[in-house]
Amino acid sequence: MIKTVVMERKPLSLSERTYLPQIASGLKTTFSNLFKKKVTLQYPEQRPAIPRGYRGVPTLVKDPNGREKCVSCQLCEFVCPPKAIRITPGHVPEDDEERSHVEKAPEEFEINMLRCIYCGYCEEVCPEEAIFLQENYSLSGYSREEMINNKEELYELGGTLPDKHFKWDKKKADEESGNAH
Amino acid sequence: MDTIGVQDFLIVSVLLFSVGFLGVVLRRNLLLVLMSLELMLNAVNVALVAFSRHSANMDGSLFVFFIMTVAAAEVSVGLALLVALYKKRQSVFSEHLTMLKN
Amino acid sequence: MNLSLVDFLFYVFSAISVGGGLAVILSRNPVTAAMFMILSLVGVASLFVLLEAFFLAVLQVLVYAGAVMVLFLFIIMLMDVGPDSGKGAKLSKKRILSGFIALLGVGLLTVLTLEYSGVATVATDSADHWQDVTEETSAAGANIVFSKSVKSFGYGLFTKYMLPLQVAGFLLLAAMVGVIVLSKKTDDVDAHNKADGPSPGTTNPQSEEA
């Protein structure tokens, strides 16, 4: 059983009905705000503090030896909700000494920044830890074409990330010790 | 005023009055009829002020004052009537006001 | 012909007021008519200025252009009166004929009045004898002398024209009451509204606080 409680509102006093004291106190509040410290950040000169785990521009990174990490498994392309990533897979030539234990590498890797929603799924899904969302957040361009980052641009933005586990080196070492699968 | 006399103001007044009169007779839109009435009152005002100024007597000007009062009252009542009429008959044209015809 | 400035202005203002008036009765769109009406009223006000009746000129603009015509425009827009159209949009010959016959009558009447009242002769005799206007309020018996000062209006209104002033005030009161009665909703409409539910303007406690 729901009980309805009728609240009686106190009738307004004369001074309350003129609203003038209320208006005066409102004016006082706004006036005191005139002299408070401003919270505006002068953006181009001052930058906001970027928190840890910030999801900025997705980029490709190289391993500490300067080698391409991506093996074009296309998981990121698959998982990307707005379909911003497009990968053209390619083979690593057999005679590449540096990457002799990798079969595939992207021939072309494009991230369309007009589509990207910075969700970070690509970073999450990448088995090779080759794609990272960086702290950079201000991207601009004069045309749509300019806003599509190709492989070179992505590597330029990403650079080399110090990496603890040298996966390919381990793999190579394993193979050499006859432990390949 | 060098060459302009009372009669020139009177001519303007008569012209304005005739224009207002024609408006009252010719127009079908009652709003415009009301406006034309205002024009006629204005014509009278011009004549009154001209005479008042000419004979250096305040009476004419004071009368203009009263005419303005009457005009304001007339317009407010007239427009209220028009609105009431419009609510009833959805028209402000004089030829639609044929209630007395049959 | 050597036109003085005042003469020139007289012709300009007369043209504005009469031309504006003509445009009022000739324009098909009521809003256009209202705008020309304002033009005509301002022209008349300027004529008052030429006659050195400054108070009346300002009053003309204040009362007519500032209040009456705003009211007109408000009503035109409220009722959404479009241009004249449909049956009878064109003036019938009968109408035009009757209009001009009536106009002829008015003209005849004017001429006859001018002829027989002696006004015309007075006017032509003293065409260029405008008397100088004083700033002071002065009265000789019942004759209050025309002056530029606002005070002479007050003097005249509260001495010689006291009764008409009261009557005018009463007229305004009557007009106000009349308009309120006319524009008030009738009782059955109110009852109908109440049956539908409380209207937001009357029963909402919020509106009482305003």
Next chain:
Amino acid sequence: MDIELIQMLALKVTYAVVMVSVVMSIAGYTVLAERKVCAWMQGRVGPNRTVLPFVSAIPIIGPFLRNLGIFQPLADGLKFLFKEEIVPGHVNKFYYYLSPIVALVPALTTMTVLPFGEFTNAEGHTTPLVLANVDLGILFVFAISSLGVYGIVLAGWSSNSKYPFLGGIRSSAQMISYELAMGLSVLPVFLWVNAPGMTESGLSLVSIVNSQENAPWLVLIQPFSAFLFLIALFAETNRLPFDMPESETDLVGGFHTEYGSFKFGIFFVAEYAHVVIGSAIFTTLFLGGWHFLPWVADPWAPGLIGSLLGVGWFLAKTFCLIFFFIWVRWTLPRFRYDQVMKLGWAKLLPLALVNLIFYVILVTYLDQAAAS
């Protein structure tokens, strides 16, 4: 037409042009003040980017001026000038173009009778600084400012669109309602100044100011009249608690929804010109005009310097009032339309009448007491 007449006309036209440009630039900087004050009240800094190239080179003053946004009105004006002219297809072209002009002209015409200072020459002869010292000053102001509503109404109507139309209708009703209260609220002032025993002055604004020299300002004698006049002024200038024709939250942009580029700019400037002129009129009527302080004689000597100081003092008072306008705008919420009408007819008008009757009785009593 003789030479003297032409000379006089040329002089008057020059004065008028100077005054128009001064008022327009004050209006432009009022826009800036609005943006700055609003920003400060909301904990922001407001416009502080625009700067002229050679000014930014000056070491300390340059950045200071830049932070104050001194050059923002220039940039705004230029932006309005060079924006693309877009005329919606459904508007009534003639009135659509006409209405911004109709809105601006009355706002600027009002200032012809506005006295802003006085000049006393060596012989002690005092001339008020005013374009036209009309005996009917305040009536002229009311008459001309009441024409300003046509701009809004026509804009609303000619836009041929729902929201502007509503804005126009609201505006016309609001103007008629508050003009009455406005007129009645200043009547006691003129009654007081023209009372027997005082200097006779008619309705001139100059003599109102002069009656406040070495005497209490009228706001101290008639605080209630001043209060009512101020409220009506807010309504007449369409400032925030009463900005029915605009009300950007419920009517999109009100009467200027369909306007863009320079035509919108004219509406914008007209609105602020109204605020400037309104503040100046209030200063003239109630705050002693260019006179120094209540009961205190002007400290400046007669002559050019003194008259300039007087004008400066007048402007300072006006700016304070403009600040008050802005301050109120960023404090109070908007009235609902029916509340505006109710306040105008049911509260302000009776109060103004009571105020008038009170002062009629008071003046009569004082007059009787002085006579006996």
